[in-house]
Amino acid sequence: MTTLPPLSASAKADPAAVQAFPNARKIYQTGSRPDIRVPFREISQHATPDVDGEEPNPPITVYDTSGPYTDPDVIIDIRKGLAEVRTPWIDERDDTERLPGPSSAFGQARRHDPATDALRFDLKRLPRRAIAGRNVTQMHYARRGLVTPEMEYVAIRENLRRDAYLDSLKALGQKGERMYRQLTREHPGAPLGASIPTIITPEFVRDEIARGRAIIPANINHPELEPMIIGRNFLVKINANIGNSALQSDIAQEVEKMTWATRWGGDTVMDLSTGKNIHETREWIIRNSPVPIGTVPLYQALEKVDGKAEDLTWEIFRDTLIEQAEQGVDYFTIHAGVRLPFIPLTAERLTGIVSRGGSIMAKWCLAHHRESFLYERFEEICEIMKAYDVSFSLGDGLRPGSIHDANDEAQFAELRTLGELTQIAWKHDVQVMIEGPGHVPMHLIKQNMDEQLKHCHEAPFYTLGPLTTDIAPGYDHITSGIGAALIGWYGTAMLCYVTPKEHLGLPDKKDVKDGIITYKIAAHAADLAKGHPGAAIRDNALSKARFEFRWEDQFNLGLDPDTARDFHDQTLPKAAMKTAHFCSMCGPHFCSMKITQDVREYAAGRGVEAEKALQLGMQEKAVEFVKQGKQLYSRAK
Amino acid sequence: MTTLPPLSASAKADPAAVQAFPNARKIYQTGSRPDIRVPFREISQHATPDVDGEEPNPPITVYDTSGPYTDPDVIIDIRKGLAEVRTPWIDERDDTERLPGPSSAFGQARRHDPATDALRFDLKRLPRRAIAGRNVTQMHYARRGLVTPEMEYVAIRENLRRDAYLDSLKALGQKGERMYRQLTREHPGAPLGASIPTIITPEFVRDEIARGRAIIPANINHPELEPMIIGRNFLVKINANIGNSALQSDIAQEVEKMTWATRWGGDTVMDLSTGKNIHETREWIIRNSPVPIGTVPLYQALEKVDGKAEDLTWEIFRDTLIEQAEQGVDYFTIHAGVRLPFIPLTAERLTGIVSRGGSIMAKWCLAHHRESFLYERFEEICEIMKAYDVSFSLGDGLRPGSIHDANDEAQFAELRTLGELTQIAWKHDVQVMIEGPGHVPMHLIKQNMDEQLKHCHEAPFYTLGPLTTDIAPGYDHITSGIGAALIGWYGTAMLCYVTPKEHLGLPDKKDVKDGIITYKIAAHAADLAKGHPGAAIRDNALSKARFEFRWEDQFNLGLDPDTARDFHDQTLPKAAMKTAHFCSMCGPHFCSMKITQDVREYAAGRGVEAEKALQLGMQEKAVEFVKQGKQLYSRAK
16 A cells, blocks of 8 residues: 655645645744744734724734745755755764764665665765764753754744734834733733743753753754754643554655644654554655654564564664664654563553553563563663764653553653653753653643652653543544643643544544644643743734634634634625624624624723813713722722 | 424424434433433443453443433424423422413514414413412522422432442452452542532432522423533533524524534533524424523513614513513523623723623613613512522623633622622522633633632532633634633533634534534543542443453443544444454554553463462462562552
8 A cells, every 4th residue: 555655746745735824924033143044924914994094913923833835935845855954053063974874774774675666765865973972962062051053943933033023013103002012911820830931042942951851852864854842941842643554544645644734733743653664654754844753663663573572672673773863763752661560560450551662562571571671771772862862752651541540650650760761861961851641630630740840850741632531532632632731731841642533543634633733722722821921922913803803814813724714604605704893603783792892982982071071170070980990990809 | 594494394303313322222210209200321332252251341321411302212293392391390389370371572472473473383381480479499499498309300310320330340240340440440539629429319409409509490481301400519511502693594403403412412502592583493492402491681682672782671671581481491691790880891801892791781881871780670580580490690791702801800890790699699599600701721710710619609600611722713612622621620510612613603513513522521521530429430431442442332432422433434444343453543463452451461371370380389489470560569659
């Protein structure tokens, strides 16, 4: 079933991925050097009609993960991959060397296997590795006080051009004063220990990375990457999983899912392929991906031993790490916390070990009745990671697979081990994040975050969901979106999405989008709850558009303009209706927003009358209205 | 566009609403008298194959809101309406009388208007009212110490036949011990002040109603109703809104939406129609509804004055209350907390007054510059309510319409007023619940619950969402599902659903179902978090089915078997695949659940080996495995 992307046709990307967003444009903010060009999406708005004519509504800048695909000035050719934005930065650091070719045995074998000729991405350049004795991780640079271009890039990215927006509001002058006040207003957050500065500086980024509290997953062999940061004191991020299995999907489809996932807001993408040709599939994905790519190398290692967990060896696993590191994978899930003595702790579980990686390692440990080679060889793994700057995503192989099994001793024993491993990785200056559950009822979610912060020394938490109930197969994007919003608020740095197909089948493009949008909601709800500076700007702008019946602006400022427009058009299809001062819920005659506008006008009218009365010396009458409000206010307190 | 349900055809209900649930049957539990027959859905499960042959999995009983539609022994004819289950109970109380006909002017006019002949539901019986001087509310009975059949009914309903399930597990004998332990296990909850007994007795129900902490919305003119209870110490409920507008929908469609909403779990339904013929639409809905019907009488009153809020009068409103009470509406949303002095408090809002009822009353108050007639006439309204046992749903007319406006003084001033009104209603023994927001970021939700409990004396809270962000039009079932789960955990008794079409258009059947399932998830996640006794039984059973690859059972135990099955079949369509011991995510060769089963068998095998070793006197070797586990356990503590 695996097929080559038809090269003549798919030199172009999926047309759906390159379509412009409505009334929006791709913009770049340049950093301290011209090759730091940070992408954003700028959404224009229509003006609000008022008595004097029109009151302009300044454009809104939003975070943009869609990469060059949505830049009309870039010619996309997926056979060639994306442009290498990071190459000058890596070159300048002068601590890496080009290898004569892939150094993994598997990478070499695939390269010379004629059977893969037709599938192979035609990469002209050679892989890079750190010069012997050098450490090329962002953490290493950060700890030596170096602010890398990657760090400056993410600092600019996190600030979302808020200054430009505030300036454009200020430029409206006196007339815009109320707008400024309303559109920039945010509730004080409940950060629960997070400490997010109003302006993210490159130095702050450096400091957070040096402390291990944030990571920039950025393999030196993924120069196409647009750097992003994962940490509790930054915007909450989301990951989308893609990947084929032995049963379904092909290379072109997976590249399409990746561009689709990043279009809608995937901050990173994990390629969890387990079928054939995963080496080649991965190459196509990475070469065309503007976001960090994560993998679980154990899956491929298992393929190499024909699915027999007990036949796995450190040598095969090691070769797989090098193979993937040289392709440019940005982070590896490593289930090094599944230790032999923890396995019996799962015996009384309802759903045993549900993590694929966890169950493979458990089977291996039991088969040989010995400690996990991932745990025993952890320092050797660190040596590989730091030669390419691959970040750890320390896997939770013993995560609960049901509400019943949540927060049990197996899970927390593993978590504490991940904390130990974090300190070993940090000794090597290797970047680390920690994976988390799983299935957890709402009231037990906080404990997961607290334990993680305590035992893993504030390394970023990266959680799957958690699902807050087991009773809704087909809707687990929602059961888990609830848990994701909560744990995001509590401090999780990146939320791994769950699609509606979870537990049931492989997600198609619709499922990927549903998962992404649900998790963008969860992440943003978390940002609002934490009081992330500026997070409410988009909510405020959209609500103003909604209140003013600027339908198009309401659609365009939302996470998914296409669906919003489509839903609206189902009831009120006529174009004229999009500027109508009512909506389909109540009809033209009976609209609460319309009535509120009338109320405002009425109140404003009374204000004018009050002023007149005041000029005529009728003070008592003039203050009547205002007084009533004030009395109420003080009484109500 | 309004059309009569084609009588010949729609004598039958919507075929989708009467379809049996897969591998499930309708059962009734009889109470202390034969006419108390409480409906449930019982879902059968397949056995688990094991070494001895098979281990049976007892059936699971779930709450059933679908009414007689899913009872194959009942012949449905929507021209006749549902059977009158409550009539004997109401008769026996001997405190009501039949009226000669509708006593509202409007009801009489419509009855004799030939233009409505073709639309009219042919109701043979006459409306009831309390005998002069009598009070027929459930609260009145409760306070006098009377346990009504309605109270016994809901007590049985809330217990979900848990005893029968426990008995069937116990009947499995020694073999079933582990199953019993696992399937009944629940995490201790975080009830945050809720106090839910393990077994709900009729006396407990009576006491909760007497205290005002729960309500049974049950108009004496809605004898078709299957009683249900709304209160913090009971299962969290959900409401579905339906209703046509001037632009869309007809009577048959609305009846269909009601049966569709109750099929999927709507505990109550609000008819928010604002178009033409809303009197007749409502009659059809109530006569065919097994769940309580709520309305906002103000909407119809406004229709009667051609949409001009300032033309509303107490007399028109009063006549509307009586009209609807005599049709059998079970609860009225009354926006009596929108007081004149609160209106200026909304002037600095971003989205003003977004509640329809709130904006109508605000407009009226400003137009006349006088206090709301709903507030001033509140005792008179109570007199009407208690003559029919219509419950109050005290409306939050000043709820926030955006994150920006959450938890402001306007909102809380109104909430405190609703608390005052609650005490007035209780003086009349009229049942009350309190409506809540709206749009609220996650970290400000708890304050809403705390303020409500404090100022409204623990009257049940009934909230819309709340939506936790404004940026996802088209996905507001999800933005609000997050908030609903949270506030349900915190103590809200009923969650008013939001559909994907919120802010954009009128929901169709797909939207209604999406909204319902999302809110069933939120309500159940809240029950789990509160530690509702027995709430985890369904999660545990479904997770066991999932772990054992009992695909059909996994689908059938879920909230939406159809969608789960459909999603599964998209990837693995063959019937044989439904019994396959793997799933499409990983393929046949590579499945974590399969591996875990192997691990268990392996571990069990070692147990046998250990026993053998023990018999041979090799104690040290025998305990090696077990010891490792124990050491870990104590170390990890």
